[in-house]
Amino acid sequence: MAELRYFDADANLDEVVACVKSDGACVMTGVLDPEQVAALKAELAPWVDASPGGRDGFTGFKTSRTGALVARSPLCREVVMHARVMEMANSFLAPWTNRIQLHLTQVIRLMPGQGAQPLHRDRLAWGGYIPAEIEPQFNTIWALTDFTEENGATRVIPGSVRWPADRRASLPEKTQAVMPAGSVLLYSGSVIHGGGENRSDTDRWGLNITYTLGWLRTEENQYLSCPPEIAKDLDPDLQELLGYTMGNYALGYYSDPRQVLAATDTLPPELALGRKPRQRLDGTPLISGDAF
Ligand SMILES: O=C(O)CCC(=O)C(=O)O
Numbered sequence: 001m002a003e004l005r006y007f008d009a010d011a012n013l014d015e016v017v018a019c020v021k022s023d024g025a026c027v028m029t030g031v032l033d034p035e036q037v038a039a040l041k042a043e044l045a046p047w048v049d050a051s052p053g054g055r056d057g058f059t060g061f062k063t064s065r066t067g068a069l070v071a072r073s074p075l076c077r078e079v080v081m082h083a084r085v086m087e088m089a090n091s092f093l094a095p096w097t098n099r100i101q102l103h104l105t106q107v108i109r110l111m112p113g114q115g116a117q118p119l120h121r122d123r124l125a126w127g128g129y130i131p132a133e134i135e136p137q138f139n140t141i142w143a144l145t146d147f148t149e150e151n152g153a154t155r156v157i158p159g160s161v162r163w164p165a166d167r168r169a170s171l172p173e174k175t176q177a178v179m180p181a182g183s184v185l186l187y188s189g190s191v192i193h194g195g196g197e198n199r200s201d202t203d204r205w206g207l208n209i210t211y212t213l214g215w216l217r218t219e220e221n222q223y224l225s226c227p228p229e230i231a232k233d234l235d236p237d238l239q240e241l242l243g244y245t246m247g248n249y250a251l252g253y254y255s256d257p258r259q260v261l262a263a264t265d266t267l268p269p270e271l272a273l274g275r276k277p278r279q280r281l282d283g284t285p286l287i288s289g290d291a292f
């Protein structure tokens, strides 16, 4: 049985990414310090406290899920854009895309009494249409409380990325991502995993931030969770991660419903945020004389 591997926050990123590829998951400890965790929890608390439990066995009746975290939480923006995690997400997904995008942001709060979530692969969000050789997703769950066996630390089956779709895990193959607050569980869309059972008397808070290929539909609709009137004030790198940039030559343009601009009616999304694209699609900088 494969063990879940643990790395320090300053570990070599190629090694960590190689582990996510081979095992499907690993943990980095000590990435956020206690003050950062406390500040994140304080900023998120009003939204999390107001969020109701789930509506079915998968989302969990005693699990609340709180999204739109880029719009709602300035501190979450920093976690979304965490330089080392972004580097790993880009490296992991690079074989299948020229840019990545933000797939979802969600605080997953397991409340006392929440049973274990059914085991699953997150890539099934796309209904099983993506060929097995493509990895569509790089996932993170940041521990905002300690993750313990008792409070429902995420269950993971290291090595299950290479299993046939119908193979089920036996008990000894299951492990839990037990980790102190401030750690992050990194896992691929292909690994079998699920929330654990919360047998404790306190909440387990996980900050789930996931990245996907630039040409796939995202689980959280970022244009609705973070519409242009909010996105216009964000850092350009974050705007582009949300999808406010062309994904390819013709992918992601819009037309202004109120007017036709003289230059063209197929517009790059940056214009909806009040700025021009920063570069052409081939990565070269814009020069004066370009249409925008
Ligand atoms: O909460 C967790 O530990 C995992 C949740 C999960 O896998 C999901 O909701 O897809």
Ligand SMILES: [Fe+2]
Pocket: 120, 121, 122, 193, 194
């Ligand atoms: Fe999942």
